[in-house]
Amino acid sequence: MLHERLPSHLLENAVEEFSKLPGIGRKTALRLVLYLLRCEESEVEDFGNAIITLRKEVKHCEICHNISDNEVCPVCSNPSRDASVICVVENIRDVMSIENTNQFRGLYHVLGGVISPMDGVGPSNLEINSLVERVNKGDIQEVILALSTTMEGDTTNFYIYKKLKDTGIKITTIARGVSVGGELEYTDEITLGRSIINRLDFTSTFNQ
Amino acid sequence: MLHERLPSHLLENAVEEFSKLPGIGRKTALRLVLYLLRCEESEVEDFGNAIITLRKEVKHCEICHNISDNEVCPVCSNPSRDASVICVVENIRDVMSIENTNQFRGLYHVLGGVISPMDGVGPSNLEINSLVERVNKGDIQEVILALSTTMEGDTTNFYIYKKLKDTGIKITTIARGVSVGGELEYTDEITLGRSIINRLDFTSTFNQ
Numbered sequence: 001m002l003h004e005r006l007p008s009h010l011l012e013n014a015v016e017e018f019s020k021l022p023g024i025g026r027k028t029a030l031r032l033v034l035y036l037l038r039c040e041e042s043e044v045e046d047f048g049n050a051i052i053t054l055r056k057e058v059k060h061c062e063i064c065h066n067i068s069d070n071e072v073c074p075v076c077s078n079p080s081r082d083a084s085v086i087c088v089v090e091n092i093r094d095v096m097s098i099e100n101t102n103q104f105r106g107l108y109h110v111l112g113g114v115i116s117p118m119d120g121v122g123p124s125n126l127e128i129n130s131l132v133e134r135v136n137k138g139d140i141q142e143v144i145l146a147l148s149t150t151m152e153g154d155t156t157n158f159y160i161y162k163k164l165k166d167t168g169i170k171i172t173t174i175a176r177g178v179s180v181g182g183e184l185e186y187t188d189e190i191t192l193g194r195s196i197i198n199r200l201d202f203t204s205t206f207n208q
Numbered sequence: 209m210l211h212e213r214l215p216s217h218l219l220e221n222a223v224e225e226f227s228k229l230p231g232i233g234r235k236t237a238l239r240l241v242l243y244l245l246r247c248e249e250s251e252v253e254d255f256g257n258a259i260i261t262l263r264k265e266v267k268h269c270e271i272c273h274n275i276s277d278n279e280v281c282p283v284c285s286n287p288s289r290d291a292s293v294i295c296v297v298e299n300i301r302d303v304m305s306i307e308n309t310n311q312f313r314g315l316y317h318v319l320g321g322v323i324s325p326m327d328g329v330g331p332s333n334l335e336i337n338s339l340v341e342r343v344n345k346g347d348i349q350e351v352i353l354a355l356s357t358t359m360e361g362d363t364t365n366f367y368i369y370k371k372l373k374d375t376g377i378k379i380t381t382i383a384r385g386v387s388v389g390g391e392l393e394y395t396d397e398i399t400l401g402r403s404i405i406n407r408l409d410f411t412s413t414f415n416q
Contacts, residue, residue: 007269007300008277014262017255021240032229034301036259037266037275044263047225048256051244054222055252058245061215067245069216092215093242 006030063134065110065127067092075099075107082106084141088131088160090114090153094146106144109134114152115159123159132163142170149176214238271342273318273335275300283307283315290314292349296339296368298322298361302354314352317342322360323367331367340371350378357384 006012011033018029036044060066061073064086068074075081075095085106089095095108111126123129135143143164147153161171177195178187187195214220219241226237244252268274269281272294276282283289283303293314297303303316319334331337343351351372355361369379385403386395395403 006304007281007283008266008275010258010262010266010277011275014258017258020251020255022243023236023239028231030301030304031231033259033262034299035230036263039263041263043228045260047228048260050218050222050225051241052253052256054218054241055244055247055249058216058218067216067219069218073215075215091242093238096214096238 060110064108065112065130066095066108080105084139085144086131086134086140086142087144087146089146090148098146106142111147111156114147114150114156116152126156128156128160128163131160135164135167135169140169142172145171145173268318272316273320273338274303274316288313292347293352294339294342294348294350295352295354297354298356306354314350317351319355319364322355322358322364324360334364336364336368336371339368343372343375343377348377350380353379353381 006015014033014036015026015029018024018032019026021029024032036047039047059068059071061068061076062071063076064073066073066075070077082105086109087098087104087106088109088111089098090111090113092110095110098104098108109127109131111128111131113121113126115121115123115126131143134140143160145157145160147156157173164171175198176191177198178184178192184192214223222241222244223234223237226232226240227234229237232240244255247255267276267279269276269284270279271284272281274281274283278285290313294317295306295312295314296317296319297306298319298321300318303318306312306316317335317339319336319339321329321334323329323331323334339351342348351368353365353368355364365381372379383406384399385406386392386400392400
């Protein structure tokens with residue numbers, strides 16, 4: 001209904017473009033566009049160009065496939081990181097989340113998604129072969145799988161495991177359990193169950 | 209914290225620009241930017257250019273100051289609209305809301321905001337003088353004030369009223385009351401109070 005009422009085609013066009021973004025409906029799109037209309041012309045140009053330039057010029061690290069300004073990303077080119085451990089993640093947001101913990105000193109491998117036949121994503125659409133190459137080539141000692149615990153994530157985990165198991169390297173997965181500060185009462189059964197099965201020696205948690 | 213972890217300056221720049229939009233925080237900005245990164249380059253160019261073009265080329269109707277592709281907007285140039293009634297609104301979104309009701313056949317006047325000394329918005333920053341000119345010049349019979357019921361809106365209403373009262377034209381304001389389908393129990397006291405004070409003859413509501 002809103003569709004027919006916009007008084008300008010330029011406005012309609014901009015709202016249309018904003019509505020394509022995930023989680024942005026037509027009402028929000030209109031609000032954002034009207035905000036931009038009130039901004040200075042140079043600010044709006046900066047906005048538009050920042051996005052166009054990003055898409056045009058952004059590179060992906062040729063080692064871990066994370067987003068990077070150069071051929072090799074700051075993590076992979078950092079000599080103080082432990083190059084013998086690779087943490088496999090779905091996307092660059094996961095890299096940032098793990099980096100923010102300050103608990104991981106190894107390198108990453110960004111798959112670019114998980115195997116999902118429903119969405120037409122097969123192993124060849126992901127950076128799985130390059131992971132196998134990295135493992136075969138380098139002095140990798142451990143691969144940590146940190147994909148989401150969905151059916152797709154589990155499938156991908158298992159696919160990678162099958163590809164890597166003959167190399168004899170250690171393959172681990174991140175711990176799932178009750179979150180720190182979380183109450184047992186409000187934790188779902190699967191998570192709570194896993195946290196009991198994978199219980200730890202109490203002394204090993206000192207100094208964490 | 210997230211700030212220091214972005215692996216690319218281009219990415220940082222785009223996220224920064226998106227975060228300037230109202231209601232978009234850094235996390236949402238990052239999500240949107242990562243979405244755009246997965247789009248085709250041409251799609252992202254369309255997105256950026258739609259916004260830049262809008263800001264550069266959009267016009268405002270020289271009569272009612274609504275957004276328009278031409279000098280005069282579709283509403284003002286429509287001969288079947290009642291040019292003797294002007295509805296005064298804050299912004300173009302209000303025009304769209306009222307248009308969507310299909311209940312108003314007159315013209316609009318978009319003030320571009322309300323008087324708000326706190327935000328440095330005085331009467332001269334708004335399209336109030338042009339409203340007075342319109343009233344003085346044309347065959348206007350009624351001005352409907354449809355500003356928000358905030359202190360700023362009330363101040364602006366009163367300012368316009370003072371400017372127009374000597375012209376002798378009818379000055380009205382939109383009805384406030386319990387929304388259609390709304391329950392008395394959940395209506396705030398001020399709205400409910402107003403709806404009682406401004407009660408209508410029952411027969412006048414037939415065929416609404």
